[in-house]
Amino acid sequence: MxxxxxxxxxxxxxxxxxxxxxxxxxxxxxDPEAGCAPPKPAPAAETALIPAGLSFERIGTVTHVENSGANVTMTAVSTKPLDELTVLIQDAVTAAGYRPAGMDNEGFEAEVFFTSGSVAAGQAVVRKGECEGQWTIDLVLIDPKTVPSSTAAR
Structure with missing residues (x-):
């Protein structure tokens, strides 16, 4: 013993x-983010796929971008408050030539919808991130080059 x-x-x-x-x-x-590693930015080869005019510089860190031919999908992480974030996303996507089509903010999650001409052109879904105070943004937009010219944004 x-x-x-x-x-x-x-x-x-x-x-x-x-x-x-x-x-x-x-x-x-x-600091609630002190235990979280900063988000890893997407490589330049991926960020080159972001539609012209679309910038998340004021929103957060773009962590992944993919182009499937018909859609561009982006993932980003932000620490902005949810209400501010939805407006910034709307402004960024509008600057890229899309039009806002509505928003649904439930306080713990939000969606922002977009059109291009008369076509539903995409949405951003914002959810609580893995770390306290972070939000994950999943944005899907139709590639503007795939929109028929009769419905393209003016």
């Missing part, structure tokens, strides 16, 4: 190791 002093040492060592481990998960600053 071990001595009481050895047990106490084991408990103290375990407690100290646990404190060091937990300290690595948080800066202790009270």
């Amino acid at each position: 071990s001595e009481p002093g050895n047990r106490r040492s084991l408990v103290l060592c375990t407690t100290a190791a646990l404190a060091v481990l937990l300290a690595g998960c948080s800066s202790g600053s009270g």
Whole structure:
């Protein structure tokens, strides 16, 4: 059987190791994002697929872009408040030649809808991110080059 002093040492060592481990998960600053790594920006080859005129510079970090031929899909991460974020997304997509078609903001999730001419052209879905205070944005837009010329945005 071990001595009481050895047990106490084991408990103290375990407690100290646990404190060091937990300290690595948080800066202790009270900042909710302190334990989260910053989002990794999409590579230049992906960001080159973003439609002309569309910028998320004021919104957040674009983390993934894909072009399926008919659709452009973007994922981004932001720390802006949800109400501000929906307006910024609408402004950014409008600057790229799409038209706003409505918004649904439930406080914990939001959708922003777009048209191009008379065609439903896409939507942005904003949901709580993996880290406290972050929002994940999934934007899908039809590629403006695939819209028939009779319905293209003017």
